[in-house]
Amino acid sequence: MADLSVNICGIESPNPFWLASAPPTNTGDQIARAFDAGWGGAVWKTLGVPVENVYSRYSSVDLNGQRMMGFNNIELITDRSLEDNLIEIEEVKRRYPDNVVVVSLMVDSNPEAWDTIIKQVEQAGADAIELNFGCPHGMSERGMGSAVGQVPEYTCDITGWAKASATVPVFVKLTPNITDITVAARAAKDGGADAVSLINTINSITGVDLDSFVPRPVVGDMSSHGGYCGPAVKPIALNMVAAIAADPYTEDLPISGIGGIATWQDVAEYILLGATNIQVCTAVMHYGYRIVEDMHEGLSNYLDSKGMTSVEELRGLSVNKVTDWQNLDINYVIKATIDQDKCINCGLCYIACFDGAHQAISAERTADDKTKVAIIDDLCVGCNLCSLVCPVQGCITMEERDLGQTHMTWSEYLSDDRPGELYPRPKHGLTIGKA
Amino acid sequence: MNQMMTMAVDSGGLAPQPTMTPDEALVEAHRCLMCWDAPCTRACPTSIDVPGFIKRIAHHDLIGSARTILKSNILGGSCARVCPTEVLCAGACVLNDLHERPIDIGRLQAFATDAVVFGDVDLFASQEPTGHSVGIVGAGPAGLSCGAELAKLGHDVVLYDANDEPGGLNTYGVANYKMDKATALREVEFVKGLGVKIRSSTAIGSDVSIEELFSDHEALFVGVGLGSVPLLGLEGEDLDGAGDALDFIADVRGGQVDLSGESVVVIGGGNTAIDAVSQASRLGADRVHLAYRRGRDEMKAYPHDIERALMSGVEFIHWVAPLRIEGAGSVSALVCERTEYTSNGDLVAVPESEFRIPATMVLRATGQEKRIGFFDQLEGVETDEGGRVVVDDGFRTGNPRIWAGGDCVNGGREVVDAVAHGRAAAVSIDESLRSGAAGK
Numbered sequence: 001m002a003d004l005s006v007n008i009c010g011i012e013s014p015n016p017f018w019l020a021s022a023p024p025t026n027t028g029d030q031i032a033r034a035f036d037a038g039w040g041g042a043v044w045k046t047l048g049v050p051v052e053n054v055y056s057r058y059s060s061v062d063l064n065g066q067r068m069m070g071f072n073n074i075e076l077i078t079d080r081s082l083e084d085n086l087i088e089i090e091e092v093k094r095r096y097p098d099n100v101v102v103v104s105l106m107v108d109s110n111p112e113a114w115d116t117i118i119k120q121v122e123q124a125g126a127d128a129i130e131l132n133f134g135c136p137h138g139m140s141e142r143g144m145g146s147a148v149g150q151v152p153e154y155t156c157d158i159t160g161w162a163k164a165s166a167t168v169p170v171f172v173k174l175t176p177n178i179t180d181i182t183v184a185a186r187a188a189k190d191g192g193a194d195a196v197s198l199i200n201t202i203n204s205i206t207g208v209d210l211d212s213f214v215p216r217p218v219v220g221d222m223s224s225h226g227g228y229c230g231p232a233v234k235p236i237a238l239n240m241v242a243a244i245a246a247d248p249y250t251e252d253l254p255i256s257g258i259g260g261i262a263t264w265q266d267v268a269e270y271i272l273l274g275a276t277n278i279q280v281c282t283a284v285m286h287y288g289y290r291i292v293e294d295m296h297e298g299l300s301n302y303l304d305s306k307g308m309t310s311v312e313e314l315r316g317l318s319v320n321k322v323t324d325w326q327n328l329d330i331n332y333v334i335k336a337t338i339d340q341d342k343c344i345n346c347g348l349c350y351i352a353c354f355d356g357a358h359q360a361i362s363a364e365r366t367a368d369d370k371t372k373v374a375i376i377d378d379l380c381v382g383c384n385l386c387s388l389v390c391p392v393q394g395c396i397t398m399e400e401r402d403l404g405q406t407h408m409t410w411s412e413y414l415s416d417d418r419p420g421e422l423y424p425r426p427k428h429g430l431t432i433g434k435a
Numbered sequence: 436m437n438q439m440m441t442m443a444v445d446s447g448g449l450a451p452q453p454t455m456t457p458d459e460a461l462v463e464a465h466r467c468l469m470c471w472d473a474p475c476t477r478a479c480p481t482s483i484d485v486p487g488f489i490k491r492i493a494h495h496d497l498i499g500s501a502r503t504i505l506k507s508n509i510l511g512g513s514c515a516r517v518c519p520t521e522v523l524c525a526g527a528c529v530l531n532d533l534h535e536r537p538i539d540i541g542r543l544q545a546f547a548t549d550a551v552v553f554g555d556v557d558l559f560a561s562q563e564p565t566g567h568s569v570g571i572v573g574a575g576p577a578g579l580s581c582g583a584e585l586a587k588l589g590h591d592v593v594l595y596d597a598n599d600e601p602g603g604l605n606t607y608g609v610a611n612y613k614m615d616k617a618t619a620l621r622e623v624e625f626v627k628g629l630g631v632k633i634r635s636s637t638a639i640g641s642d643v644s645i646e647e648l649f650s651d652h653e654a655l656f657v658g659v660g661l662g663s664v665p666l667l668g669l670e671g672e673d674l675d676g677a678g679d680a681l682d683f684i685a686d687v688r689g690g691q692v693d694l695s696g697e698s699v700v701v702i703g704g705g706n707t708a709i710d711a712v713s714q715a716s717r718l719g720a721d722r723v724h725l726a727y728r729r730g731r732d733e734m735k736a737y738p739h740d741i742e743r744a745l746m747s748g749v750e751f752i753h754w755v756a757p758l759r760i761e762g763a764g765s766v767s768a769l770v771c772e773r774t775e776y777t778s779n780g781d782l783v784a785v786p787e788s789e790f791r792i793p794a795t796m797v798l799r800a801t802g803q804e805k806r807i808g809f810f811d812q813l814e815g816v817e818t819d820e821g822g823r824v825v826v827d828d829g830f831r832t833g834n835p836r837i838w839a840g841g842d843c844v845n846g847g848r849e850v851v852d853a854v855a856h857g858r859a860a861a862v863s864i865d866e867s868l869r870s871g872a873a874g875k
Binding site: 064065344345346347348350351363369370371391392 | 461462464465468469470471472473474477493529530532533
């Protein structure tokens with residue numbers, strides 16, 4: 001049984017599973033229940049300047065019957081009093097000394113405001129603070145949240161103020177609503193951040209009510225852009241985590257990964273791409289705290305199956321497997337193969353390839369009126385599309401062709417000193433407009 | 436599982452399966468893989484674009500879904516319920532090969548069409564009247580289909596039907612657990628909404644002459660189906676309790692029937708026999724037997740219907756032939772003898788194998804007779820050696836003004852086959868009328 005405990009910038013956590021600063025961490029009662037369920041840590045819903053929330057706050061995107069594939073919120077930071085929150089933080093830490101309580105903070109951009117609130121939450125027993133430089137709605141209009149995270153200088157400066165006041169580690173939560181996440185991460189590091197948390201939510205409009213014409217969530221007769229999260233954003237977050245982990249400037253900066261995590265596989269992927277621990281929100285908003293049970297078992301079983309005894313052994317193993325396109329081997333040849341015994345004759349690979357890719361699959365009716373598909377090997381570019389649309393596990397596989405071709409990157413191909421020949425490419429088109 | 440529970444709780448065997456809830460339909464619709472060149476569509480005699488209508492359900496466009504179905508099959512509502520989907524669309528579903536439950540196409544189709552067929556939705560823009568008139572003999576599925584297509588094209592259409600109520604077998608001959616009578620009649624109303632006129636209780640020959648039909652209409656479509664199940668020539672067939680299985684099903688559709696205390700034997704192995712035994716069992720009969728002269732493998736009934744009958748508590752007696760019906764005034768038993776194949780494949784009686792099946796009702800479901808007498812009155816219309824009307828690819832008979840379709844042409848198949856005939860005939864009739872070839 002692998003050890004699931006992790007240490008992130010000096011903080012010991014019984015496991016890598018934390019709740020992100022969000023509605024599931026709004027009250028001490030909730031966090032107590034989450035810890036009872038097995039969450040190792042929780043980032044308290046952001047404390048700061050007093051706000052009132054609107055009533056209608058969430059909307060979502062369903063996909064082919066799957067609810068909340070993407071999720072959107074326009075809820076602000078906590079609308080509960082700072083005093084109540086501080087009392088509850090203290091009580092939670094008293095009852096759960098081994099669980100990690102990080103408190104998310106967002107106040108006006110002056111050092112005094114930060115100093116005051118940091119001292120208050122440290123007094124209450126916070127194990128760390130997380131600077132919310134990510135919230136992209138409402139608070140950003142008031143010069144906070146992503147309004148800070150989008151300007152590297154602000155990020156650096158305010159992180160510096162927080163570090164000057166704090167005795168506990170400082171996490172900086174980054175907004176993805178920028179072009180290059182490494183710039184933001186470097187700024188946080190320059191400000192003295194002990195770790196970064198990412199991603200916060202992505203600016204979004206999830207859809208429009210087709211009767212009232214008001215986008216969702218409908219607040220009276222208007223709406224507002226919100227922050228997008230849930231399974232849909234995971235690929236975007238993974239890319240940003242990987243970029244920070246691979247950046248030599250920030251490679252030692254611990255990362256708390258956030259974005260669309262719902263299962264142990266998601267957790268493993270974040271850790272492989274460099275995260276030390278992870279934070280979850282949407283999946284808990286969908287199914288409750290209990291989802292952490294599967295994460296415990298799944299991650300533990302996975303580590304066992306890999307012969308690993310700790311989460312740390314897994315961390316970062318995929319970071320150097322992401323490279324620039326120009327470094328990929330353009331002579332790596334794969335072709336699709338269809339297992340006719342497994343094929344259920346749905347024809348989806350045929351039409352996907354024919355209309356959507358490279359016309360490398362044929363379809364014909366058999367004597368018993370089935371759709372028989374076959375790969376046209378000469379036209380197959382090995383794009384994977386057929387294997388992605390095929391509904392049958394293991395029916396279409398992509399097989400490597402070792403034809404003695406030489407490994408060659410695009411950069412090498414362009415150079416004067418090519419290591420070998422370019423393996424022949426399938427030819428497409430040339431039927432329309434051909435004389 | 437759901438299906439079985441529905442059966443167990445249905446009201447006296449009279450209630451068909453409930454229609455899907457919107458959530459149920461949505462979940463099921465999303466299971467559809469949207470196959471290319473979909474085998475379900477190819478398996479449908481009316482070539483309904485099944486993935487197309489299912490996708491529209493998934494995308495919350497029920498009107499579009501219903502239109503997709505009804506433009507191929509105007510009786511899509513009843514076909515959704517009475518089609519043997521297990522051997523047609525759902526039987527062809529590729530999910531069968533994934534070892535999964537196939538898409539429940541029938542119930543999705545009912546879900547999509549009910550909103551339109553039972554609602555007040557105008558799906559099809561009416562065409563300018565063409566001034567042509569077509570008479571249709573028989574307001575069953577073939578006639579309704581033909582009439583609906585012709586009316587949509589702007590022709591004047593009158594259906595003549597001898598029964599009190601239109602709909603043919605959909606109204607009178609379908610087991611209640613598949614479709615209730617009210618649903619069948621609602622669908623007829625929907626077809627009437629397309630502009631067809633229906634004259635019920637109007638028999639050709641007695642109420643309207645064939646000459647009148649020819650003078651009132653430029654073209655005729657004949658979809659008269661089949662006749663009753665002929666007597667078997669057994670002693671005792673005149674006793675109370677002996678009768679035609681189709682009459683029994685029609686009676687059940689007329690209202691509440693309680694068979695408690697009855698012992699029912701149905702003779703035959705086809706779909707009517709299976710419908711009759713399943714229906715009788717659901718109406719509370721003490722014992723229900725199906726007596727068939729050959730083995731299970733040779734029954735013409737569909738395997739899924741046989742399975743359903745067995746699960747309804749019907750007892751099958753194979754390798755028997757009826758000898759006589761016993762009783763004093765009313766039926767008390769069916770006397771049978773055993774049958775077997777000889778080495779050269781002839782079915783023969785086993786000597787001295789006579790035995791009695793106690794019964795209060797004996798129903799014959801041994802095949803409907805052809806309406807050869809009717810067709811003999813129509814000049815130029817020919818029937819084949821099986822009594823089926825001979826037609827060309829456009830369902831035109833030997834008489835250039837007469838088309839025919841449905842059971843009278845194929846000898847008795849599914850509602851969906853009759854609908855396909857009616858539609859194909861309508862295309863041919865329309866062409867003929869527009870080219871002037873069928874003029875008065």
